[in-house]
Amino acid sequence: MTPFDFHESKPVEYYLHMIGHIPARKIVALGDILYSTVRPYLHNMCIVDRFFSHQPIASTGFAVITCHSNLNGEFLFYYLMSPTFDAYANDSDNARGVAYPAINDNKLYRSLIAVPSVTEQKRIVEKIKEVLSYVNNNISAQ
Secondary structure (H helix, E strand, O other), X not given: OOOOOOOEEEEHHHHXXXXXXXXXXXXXXXXXXXXXXXXXXXXXXXXXXXXXXOOOEEOOOEEEEOEOXXXXXXXXXXXXXXXXXXXXXXOOOOEEOXXXXXXXXXXXXXXXXXXXXXXXXXXXXXXXXXXXXXXXXXXXXO
């Protein structure tokens, strides 16, 4: 594994195309990440990987994240599941509520993320997929 340099560290919102607020719904497109802002420790998120016959929308319980060309969507998806991001999203200053903890979109979009080059992001994603495939194959073999 080769070491890499983080070229910059900026809030996530820097890398996103902001979506105008539409009451009670958010427009969703191919490649977007849907991140459940309620109980962020559950990691309820996905990458939209197909087209739909009707325009898909998400409720306000989800942040819709559309990545810039300098941020690989899969890299961000795996980062959002990392212990580093978990600590941020579930910190009491960010996740409000006891029975129904949630992080609001602004706190989510303002979180800092160290972003390596696009080439390095792709390499990291491929390595994660390789490890996950190995784990899944060994679990199914048991």
